[in-house]
Amino acid sequence: MELILFRKYHPEGTNGQLFVDGDHLCFTIELPWRNNRRRVSCIPEGTYRLVKRFSKRFSWHLMLENVRGRSLILIHPANNAVEELSGCIAPVTAIAGHGKGYSSKKAFAALKFLVFPILNDSKEVTLKVTS
Template sequence: MEFLLHRTYFKEGTNGALFYKNHFMGFVIELPWFENKKQVSCIPEGEYILKPRFSEKFKHHLQLENVPGRSLILIHPANDARTELKGCLAPVGHLNGIGKGLYSRPLFQKILSYCHQAFERKEKVTLNIKS
């Protein structure tokens, strides 16, 4: 199972369009590109394996594996990249600015549901990030 994220970079943040099976699912907000610096930059483009993860803070969410020079890069709900993200990715149903969006939780739950169904089928789940 593969998700495709098409990014657009801005000085204030990164906005992306998320697709599954060539169907648009929603948007993704991230921090701006700052040479992959920890906690202040979005991650490099590439293909990443997604794994399920649980924490008290985010409950059930997703983690990207093998991000160069980074760890604990997550996909979790957020509506403002600058104030709520430290290198992670947040799906949003509607963009309302650069690195800002609305309706993060409903889209996140839909993505999480797709992923958990694939995990139960023992499928590999990937996120391919391109510009």
């Protein structure tokens, strides 16, 4: 399965739309592009393999593998990129501004419902990030 994230960059934050097989799944928010600097920038465009990950902070969530110059790039709930993200991607149900959104937990639940069964079957899920 391939997810495609189409981004729009703004100085205050990055907004996106996430598609699965051509169908819109949700919107996304991220930090602005700041030359891939750790903890202050969204990640470079490219294709990344997704894996399941567990932490006490986020419980079950998704992690992108092999992000150039970065580690622990996650997909997890957040409604304000500047206040809640350190380079990660947050699914949201609606965009509220540049790098801001609504109902992230609801959007993330829909993403997990779609992706986790595929990962549980040991099949590959990739995320293509583009503009």
